[in-house]
Amino acid sequence: MPQVAADIQHLKKITQEIRIDIIRMLTEAGSGHPGGSLSATEIVTGLFFHKMRHRPDDPFWADRDRFILSKGHCCPVLYAALAKTGYFPKEELLTLRKLGSRLQGHPYPGRPGERLPGVETATGSLGQGLSIAIGMALAGRLAKKTYRVYALLGDGECQAGQVWEAAMLAPKAGLDHLCVIVDRNKIQNDDFVENTLSLEPFRAKWEAFGWHVIEVNGHDISQVLEALEKAEAVKGKPTVIIADTIKGKGVSFMENNPDWHGKAPNREEGERAIQEILAARL
Amino acid sequence: MGGKATRVAFGEALLKVAAKNQRIVVINADLGKSTNTVKFVEKYPDRSFNVGVAEANMIGIGTGLALEGWIPFLCTFATFVTGRFETIRVSLAYVDANVKIVGTHAGIAIGEDGYSQMGLEDIALMRSLPNMTVIQPGDAIEAAGAVEHIAEHHGPVYLRLTRQKVEDVNPPDYQFEFGKGVILDAGKGEGRDLTIMATGGTVYNAREGARQLRSQGLDARAVNVHTIKPIDRELILDSIQRSGRILTVEDHGLSGGLGSAVSEVVAERGEGLVRRIAVRDFGESGDPVELYKKFGLSKENIVAEAKKLVKKD
Numbered sequence: 001m002p003q004v005a006a007d008i009q010h011l012k013k014i015t016q017e018i019r020i021d022i023i024r025m026l027t028e029a030g031s032g033h034p035g036g037s038l039s040a041t042e043i044v045t046g047l048f049f050h051k052m053r054h055r056p057d058d059p060f061w062a063d064r065d066r067f068i069l070s071k072g073h074c075c076p077v078l079y080a081a082l083a084k085t086g087y088f089p090k091e092e093l094l095t096l097r098k099l100g101s102r103l104q105g106h107p108y109p110g111r112p113g114e115r116l117p118g119v120e121t122a123t124g125s126l127g128q129g130l131s132i133a134i135g136m137a138l139a140g141r142l143a144k145k146t147y148r149v150y151a152l153l154g155d156g157e158c159q160a161g162q163v164w165e166a167a168m169l170a171p172k173a174g175l176d177h178l179c180v181i182v183d184r185n186k187i188q189n190d191d192f193v194e195n196t197l198s199l200e201p202f203r204a205k206w207e208a209f210g211w212h213v214i215e216v217n218g219h220d221i222s223q224v225l226e227a228l229e230k231a232e233a234v235k236g237k238p239t240v241i242i243a244d245t246i247k248g249k250g251v252s253f254m255e256n257n258p259d260w261h262g263k264a265p266n267r268e269e270g271e272r273a274i275q276e277i278l279a280a281r282l
Numbered sequence: 283m284g285g286k287a288t289r290v291a292f293g294e295a296l297l298k299v300a301a302k303n304q305r306i307v308v309i310n311a312d313l314g315k316s317t318n319t320v321k322f323v324e325k326y327p328d329r330s331f332n333v334g335v336a337e338a339n340m341i342g343i344g345t346g347l348a349l350e351g352w353i354p355f356l357c358t359f360a361t362f363v364t365g366r367f368e369t370i371r372v373s374l375a376y377v378d379a380n381v382k383i384v385g386t387h388a389g390i391a392i393g394e395d396g397y398s399q400m401g402l403e404d405i406a407l408m409r410s411l412p413n414m415t416v417i418q419p420g421d422a423i424e425a426a427g428a429v430e431h432i433a434e435h436h437g438p439v440y441l442r443l444t445r446q447k448v449e450d451v452n453p454p455d456y457q458f459e460f461g462k463g464v465i466l467d468a469g470k471g472e473g474r475d476l477t478i479m480a481t482g483g484t485v486y487n488a489r490e491g492a493r494q495l496r497s498q499g500l501d502a503r504a505v506n507v508h509t510i511k512p513i514d515r516e517l518i519l520d521s522i523q524r525s526g527r528i529l530t531v532e533d534h535g536l537s538g539g540l541g542s543a544v545s546e547v548v549a550e551r552g553e554g555l556v557r558r559i560a561v562r563d564f565g566e567s568g569d570p571v572e573l574y575k576k577f578g579l580s581k582e583n584i585v586a587e588a589k590k591l592v593k594k595d
Contacts, residue, residue, distance in 0.1 A: 108376065108377075109377060111378075112378065120349065121345065121346075121349055121373070121377050122372055122373065122376045122377045123372075123373075124372070125368060125369070125371075125372040125373075127338075128338075128342055128369055128372060128373045129342075130342070131338065131339045131340075131341070131342020131343050131345075131346070131369075131373070132342045132343070132345050132346040132349070132373055133346060134339075134342070134343050134346060135342060135343035135344060135345055135346015135347040135348075135349070135350075135354075136346040136347075136349065136350055137346070138331065138343065138346070138347060139346060139347045139349075139350030139351070139352055140350070142307070142328065142329070142347075142352065143350070143351075161338070162336075162338040162339055162342070162369065165333070165334075165336035165338060165339035166339050166342065166343075168334070168336070169333055169334070169336070169339060169343075173331075
């Protein structure tokens with residue numbers, strides 16, 4: 001893989017800060033989904049702090065790369081990244097899920113005149129985000145723009161039929177400026193994905209639909225950045241990066257445990273989680 | 283039936299508005315021949331997409347295009363697109379995407395293809411969504427006017443169209459006015475005995491029914507309700523003031539359509555009677571005219587129900 005010029009140590013430090021924000025937000029909210037936010041932290045960091053062209057001070061810049069969080073329940077990781085890059089004040093993170101907050105429990109871009117900068121559209125009814133990303137990619141091509149479109153999907157949501165309607169279309173349309181990242185954390189709401197409805201052979205499914213497939217360790221930020229670069233170099237077809245991840249990554253009692261898909265830590269658990277994240281060797 | 287199908291009038295009007303507005307794009311789901319978008323596709327291949335038999339994907343793609351400033355017309359059968367309700371609900375309506383959902387083959391009047399192809403719950407579904415506008419033209423000229431209007435009106439719209447030809451009910455100089463019911467044969471009946479409110483494929487029968495009732499001494503007036511959401515409250519309350527009685531007629535299921543919309547306004551006012559003619563069962567295959575007789579949407583049944591309503595107090 002090509003070497004990517006990036007300050008990896010700095011990005012690792014950012015993933016640590018984002019994980020702490022995720023825990024703080026969810027502890028304060030008292031509900032929400034920590035596991036899939038923690039598993040996607042390196043992916044989101046790689047996109048927002050390195051790969052994507054975007055301007056937090058000009059959020060509707062026409063040439064920005066688009067990001068669609070199809071696995072909308074993992075919005076804490078997105079909100080944390082947006083606040084950290086400057087789309088909105090960091091204090092706003094603690095309003096997550098509270099009445100009147102722009103930080104809805106699942107992403108919502110806001111009503112006209114009350115837009116939440118950085119959130120492109122509403123997601124969270126699983127299986128719908130890739131279609132929207134395709135629409136944006138087609139729009140970019142029609143307007144002769146050069147922006148890229150990124151869609152982050154959960155592996156559980158790949159059980160939804162609409163994902164495969166969309167997966168069938170994107171290669172046919174030759175959307176090489178579209179990149180899907182699947183957070184393959186192997187756990188969904190009720191149980192392990194494998195126990196619920198197996199996706200395997202997962203790579204072969206995407207390949208059969210006409211996608212270029214890259215598999216990476218989704219917690220190795222260098223690998224994530226390299227995959228994102230390689231995806232951009234692929235021409236004539238879209239790329240899917242299957243990121244092998246651990247649900248709840250960084251908090252030992254949450255890791256690989258389906259119970260922490262959709263449960264917020266209490267104060268004591270939150271404090272313990274933060275101490276662990278801070279103690280981790282970067 | 284004479285006249286022209288509103289889906290055909292739509293296809294013609296679409297070409298006109300697309301020539302003026304370069305932001306209009308069409309998304310088909312393998313039914314372009316039926317929804318009359320073939321000429322658009324020929325003329326504007328770059329602005330046309332066929333997603334195959336994948337309506338949920340169509341809704342998401344349309345939303346993505348709309349969020350980037352394009353004006354997508356999603357064209358397929360009414361029941362196939364509105365059946366993907368939850369995708370319309372979250373992906374499209376929730377973000378107020380400027381998408382025009384065009385549902386053709388509305389109602390039992392599609393005939394021989396039978397129930398699985400009939401849009402019979404679509405108005406109910408689309409009417410339940412905030413941000414959504416629901417329009418059903420009653421003839422070709424009105425369909426053309428509606429297409430011109432929605433191309434310029436920002437926000438999600440559901441446009442419901444007929445497969446079958448419908449007789450003209452409006453004059454050649456007709457101007458479509460969004461949100462306003464149209465009094466047919468204006469000046470010939472005051473509606474002192476009742477108002478008949480109809481929409482889409484049943485408007486002609488409603489007008490003919492009102493004419494017959496007038497010839498038999500009842501002061502009936504017929505109103506064409508092309509905009510179902512937002513509903514013309516003023517005209518409904520005016521009708522109640524005149525007679526206290528409204529008969530609604532629609533080629534749609536009984537729950538959630540025009541009859542429900544009118545009943546809600548009347549019930550909130552707390553006075554007046556509403557009687558609903560609608561499709562009270564799953565549809566079935568058959569000749570459209572015979573189906574209208576069987577399901578009570580014929581002129582004869584409209585007249586009979588009107589008389590029952592007038593005698594009710």
